[in-house]
Amino acid sequence: MRVRETNSKNALTEVETKMADQATQKVYLNGQLVDKQQAVVSVYDHGLLYGDGVFEGIRVYSGKVFRHEDHIDRLYESAKAIRLEIPIDKSKMLAAVNETVAANGIVDGYVRLVITRGSGTLGLDIRRTSDPQVIIIADTISLYPEELYENGLRIITASTIRNHPSALSPRIKSLNYLNNIMAKIEGTDADSLEALMLNHKGEVAECTGDNIFIVKNGVLKTPPTDAGILEGVTRNVAMELAREAGIEVVEMTLLRHDIYIADECFLTGTAAEVIPVVSLDGREIGDGKPGPVTQKLRQRFQEYVRE
Template sequence: MATPHPRVYFGDRIVDVAEATLGVATSAVLYGLSVYTVFPVQVDGSRRSAFRLRDHFQRMVESCKIIGMDRFADEWDYDRFVSVATELVAANAPTEDVFVRATVHVDESIAGTRVRGCHTTVSMFVYDAVPIVPQDGMRLKTSTWRRIPDDAIPSRAKVNGAYVNSVLAKQDAIDAGYDDAIFLDGNGHVCELSAANIFLVRGGTLITPDVSCDILDGINRRTLLTLAAEDGIPVVERTVDLTELYIADEVFATGTSAGVAPVFEVDGRVVGDGTAGPIGQALRKRHAAALRTDELHGWITEL
């Protein structure tokens, strides 16, 4: 659990967290009609920097476009997004790394099941960068709940209401004594965890479900694929069978809020030798370094 820092952006201004509220009759509350992203901010003394901020903004634009929330792109550009993020982080003056969650809410009241032309409000809040999964080895359980397919609710759009699917899967895993769940798609292929992408290693090759497998096209997922290719690690994006996880040399998960987290057990089966493998460890170190200093890719935005 994490607590929002005291100052929040809401309704075109920065207010106390208690003032940032949505009405009970808004579409965001009635239908979960909001889209969001979470980006990390690294704090090193007086320096504050965001990782892949342009990509996070672009994902919000694309999520809105997919869902039909047509006012956000007209009212926001990247420069405004950076300006608000900078002002918000400064207002909270964090002394340690934080996450920022930015959300576009449809706040029209009793609009019915429609979205185009509806008024939207943007919120942003800061909270401590506490990982959502264990960083020292996870135990995963295949979920009895299937991943929502792209032709029902698009997986590449981060829609708040769709995360009921993730809550069902994760709570089921926790109730059974595991750390998180593995989603399968309608054909029984591996998708992702409840809120993180998944990778496996077999014979020195890094493998991950491709973007047509009802997964979120995660920004950290793309980051690891880039870093792996630069390190000369063979990379394959394809459909993955559940049993491949049982016999993998390594399994790990990644996401903004998950970091790069090793998996030691899947459905009661030990992964590899039950420790963090060399490829996952190497990518974890490279990822941690890229979050703070990146001169090659242009991933760092000073706030």
């Protein structure tokens, strides 16, 4: 009986703690910091109804927003590409992100910045929408278990291909992530936390949430932007750090064959950071362990973000 009482008390404490966290967490919504439970948008918002909007995921390290301007520039470029006018300028957006991070006491964490088309009528006509919503969430994130950073991911190739770039540019970070989600489902169904996506030509594009790199004979290779990828901020940082370390970096067309026979492989992303891949479709990459170039770049990345 005492055990039951203790378990009940522990469960109650966990619930109370969770409720307290929700009550104290602040979300930026259209110029105001509001409690998490009060951060609501209309059910007629086209971001909800049609995935009509753009977003950015941004890391915070040691209280500093990482590559802040790069992310904000990409946000505004994505919005311009879909003819979505963000109601505040870049300088105010930068300040709003910093304000939200500070209000939530985030030292090491993650920011999700969302711009929706705004509420409107049922139907696709953007002329019948108004008041784009600016939403900033500052929280913590852990995409993969720590042991996978040490031992490496095992991934599969999804049958779901990357959207055709002539249909929707992969450089637009759109709220509509169904293409990636369908590929992710294939991965999780196969007990893999990531999945490789090919483009319409059968070439390597990217994974469901990360860019991909391989190492072959000391050369770092990654698909070019015209392969149908999102030009990742962390991807660019990894290439910069590699060049600084004297590693040759080549953006080139890759096939699955190139990954199968690679010496090393790793993924990059804002949430994922730098994580090794040791197997694709049941084929070990290299010796089946994270390689020296991957480990070097991962260590250098961790140092760089806290400089």
